Amino acid sequence: xxxxxxxxxxxxxxxxxxxxxxxxxxxxxxxxxxxxxxxxxxxxxxxxxxxxxxxxxxxxxxxxxxxxxxxxxxxxxxxxxxxxxxxxxxxx
Numbered sequence: 001x002x003x004x005x006x007x008x009x010x011x012x013x014x015x016x017x018x019x020x021x022x023x024x025x026x027x028x029x030x031x032x033x034x035x036x037x038x039x040x041x042x043x044x045x046x047x048x049x050x051x052x053x054x055x056x057x058x059x060x061x062x063x064x065x066x067x068x069x070x071x072x073x074x075x076x077x078x079x080x081x082x083x084x085x086x087x088x089x090x091x092x
Contacts, residue, residue, distance in 0.1 A: 059083030 019026065050056045061081040063072035066089060075081035
């Protein structure tokens with residue numbers, strides 16, 4: 001899980017019996033598992049035009065230059081950034 005990155009030991013699932021008793025469905029996936037169903041070419045053909053037309057919205061926090069990268073990292077940990085953090089290093 002993302003919450004356990006960098007930790008030596010992952011958190012166990014507590015009260016797993018409640019998952020069964022309450023009929024809760026847990027579903028996760030790995031990107032590799034979806035590559036057969038959604039190959040890269042199909043993704044580019046379908047997803048990119050939808051972003052260009054505004055049908056799919058995204059958020060990002062843009063930081064200008066390496067000198068501001070620390071502010072961007074702090075924003076991630078404080079939860080004040082919006083979406084992905086992008087560091088603009090140069091125009092070329």
